[in-house]
Amino acid sequence: MTADEQSMRRVTAIRNGTVIDHIPGGMVLQALQIFNVDGRHSNPISLVMNVPSRKLGTKDILKIEDRELTQEELDRLALIAPMASVSIIRNYSVAEKLSIQIGDEMINVAHCIYSNCISNAEREPLPHRLKVLKTSPMTLQCHYCGRIQNLDRLVNNLL
Amino acid sequence: MNSLITMNDLTNDDIHRILLDAEKLLPVAKGNFHLPLLKGKILGNLFFEPSTRTRMSFETAMKRLGGDVINLGAVASSSVVKGETLHDTIRMVDGYSDIIALRHPRQGAAQYASDCAKVPIANAGDGAGHHPTQTMLDLFTIKQAHGKIEKLNVVLVGDLRFGRTVHSLSYALVRFGCKLTLVSPESLRLPEEIVNELKEQGGELTITEDLKPQLKDADVVYMTRIQKERFPDDDEYFRVAGIYKLVANDLASVKKDMIVMHPLPRVDEINPDVDSTRHAAYFEQAFNGVVTRMALLCDMLNVPIPENIGGGN
Numbered sequence: 001m002t003a004d005e006q007s008m009r010r011v012t013a014i015r016n017g018t019v020i021d022h023i024p025g026g027m028v029l030q031a032l033q034i035f036n037v038d039g040r041h042s043n044p045i046s047l048v049m050n051v052p053s054r055k056l057g058t059k060d061i062l063k064i065e066d067r068e069l070t071q072e073e074l075d076r077l078a079l080i081a082p083m084a085s086v087s088i089i090r091n092y093s094v095a096e097k098l099s100i101q102i103g104d105e106m107i108n109v110a111h112c113i114y115s116n117c118i119s120n121a122e123r124e125p126l127p128h129r130l131k132v133l134k135t136s137p138m139t140l141q142c143h144y145c146g147r148i149q150n151l152d153r154l155v156n157n158l159l
Numbered sequence: 160m161n162s163l164i165t166m167n168d169l170t171n172d173d174i175h176r177i178l179l180d181a182e183k184l185l186p187v188a189k190g191n192f193h194l195p196l197l198k199g200k201i202l203g204n205l206f207f208e209p210s211t212r213t214r215m216s217f218e219t220a221m222k223r224l225g226g227d228v229i230n231l232g233a234v235a236s237s238s239v240v241k242g243e244t245l246h247d248t249i250r251m252v253d254g255y256s257d258i259i260a261l262r263h264p265r266q267g268a269a270q271y272a273s274d275c276a277k278v279p280i281a282n283a284g285d286g287a288g289h290h291p292t293q294t295m296l297d298l299f300t301i302k303q304a305h306g307k308i309e310k311l312n313v314v315l316v317g318d319l320r321f322g323r324t325v326h327s328l329s330y331a332l333v334r335f336g337c338k339l340t341l342v343s344p345e346s347l348r349l350p351e352e353i354v355n356e357l358k359e360q361g362g363e364l365t366i367t368e369d370l371k372p373q374l375k376d377a378d379v380v381y382m383t384r385i386q387k388e389r390f391p392d393d394d395e396y397f398r399v400a401g402i403y404k405l406v407a408n409d410l411a412s413v414k415k416d417m418i419v420m421h422p423l424p425r426v427d428e429i430n431p432d433v434d435s436t437r438h439a440a441y442f443e444q445a446f447n448g449v450v451t452r453m454a455l456l457c458d459m460l461n462v463p464i465p466e467n468i469g470g471g472n
């Protein structure tokens with residue numbers, strides 16, 4: 001059994017839902033935030049945190065029961081887990097495999113880290129837009145003020 | 160369409176073309192020739208923070224070309240009091256004018272406005288961000304003195320840390336292969352990320368605290384004001400401010416066509432006895448704000464500048 005398979009079994013298989021593997025270690029809580037899961041009013045959820053991973057060093061795994069995330073929802077993960085692999089589970093088996101698609105721009109995923117940016121002014125209605133300049137390492141630039149975003153700070157600004 | 164948000168909206172060819180246009184428009188800017196190229200057009204001057212110099216210069220540029228200006232400063236401040244968003248203000252002004260000059264305290268405001276508007280936006284300063292029309296008038300001043308903007312020795316002096324004017328100008332000069340000497344107290348040096356970016360773009364930079372030894376080889380000395388409020392105490396301020404005071408005697412052995420520039424207002428970085436030397440270019444630089452903005456307004460409104468203005472050859 002490979003290390004990956006072992007860690008997959010740290011929690012029991014789900015019958016229906018979504019399994020997201022290869023989330024960088026410690027980032028699964030941010031992933032929940034991205035999917036607007038608040039923990040109190042959600043479907044059953046299992047988290048695995050900080051297990052060894054050949055690809056990432058350590059990784060997290062997230063299983064959400066009875067909810068199939070859409071490609072659009074998954075793409076929001078690009079900010080924290082561009083390498084994540086996603087399985088849609090139906091009746092205990094993998095019905096679909098999906099991956100995160102990183103577009104040219106992340107719209108309304110997070111807001112610019114600079115507080116004096118126009119996009120952080122109260123009630124301004126245009127969307128928050130971050131341009132993807134590079135994917136490895138992930139380099140994002142605010143469409144409005146043009147400044148490069150610090151990713152550690154940006155994950156605190158998820159919408 | 161055709162907004163001018165940062166200098167990156169202009170290619171080097173665009174810059175050359177607009178500087179040539181500005182030169183052609185000089186007789187019109189000086190009032191020696193009437194050329195109503197923008198008759199029937201309205202400029203919306205939308206200044207959310209005071210900047211008399213820039214606002215007047217846009218206004219003069221538009222009027223010299225026969226266009227009209229509506230000043231929406233009062234509208235802007237009263238709308239802000241009422242809590243109107245920039246989005247809504249722009250959508251309204253968009254309907255009143257053919258082009259908007261926007262000054263706003265928040266960075267990114269010009270891009271945001273451009274996304275809201277159908278008419279072009281001229282960024283007249285967005286917070287600590289960009290002020291491309293200032294950069295263009297600086298380049299025009301340099302070109303008027305040296306006949307070119309390529310491969311010159313430019314000495315930038317004073318507050319290089321907070322001065323957005325100096326930041327934009329540095330990027331532009333590096334695009335044209337100029338060599339930059341950055342003279343400032345350590346606490347007011349050009350931010351490191353800008354230094355690195357300029358170097359990545361092939362910029363040749365010298366960083367120093369000494370002004371006087373740099374004067375001899377300079378083609379341009381660009382002075383800036385050091386603001387008192389940047390310093391924790393008065394002693395430190397007076398020590399630094401004193402170092403970078405240019406007097407006429409300092410210019411005894413400089414190159415004949417070297418120019419001294421300053422975005423104005425000055426405090427005492429440049430002694431008044433420099434004004435009467437052949438090197439003083441700062442008042443001309445202020446006038447150049449008008450003619451450069453005339454060329455930019457025409458460009459943004461897609462109005463071509465005719466050759467041989469004023470019957471010249």
Ligand SMILES: [Zn+2]
Pocket residue numbers: 112113114117118119142143144145146147267
């Ligand atoms: Zn921003």
